[in-house]
Amino acid sequence: MRSYTALRSVALTRDRFMLNGRPYLLRMVLDQGYWPDTLMTAPSDQALRPGCRSTSRGACRT
Known part of the structure; x- marks a missing residue:
């Protein structure tokens, strides 16, 4: 049996x-939907799919 430990340091220095x-360099996209019936939560998984598809087709892909 083998094992290992990894220690990491995470920090924000100025704007990095x-x-x-x-x-x-972090490249991220905020895909935030608005659901008037449930306020913050999507009513179903199916309701999330169009937003995810359009985000993955957009210029955000790497």
């Missing part, structure tokens, strides 16, 4: 995200 002392 640092992991183990190295800066990383």
Whole structure:
């Protein structure tokens, strides 16, 4: 049986995200829907699919 441990440091330095002392550029998209009937939660998984598809087809893909 083998085992290992990994210790990481996470920090924000000025406007940079640092992991183990190295800066990383984060590329993220906020896909936020509005559901008037339930206010914050999508009424079903099916209701989420069109938004996910349009986000994955957009310029956000890497």
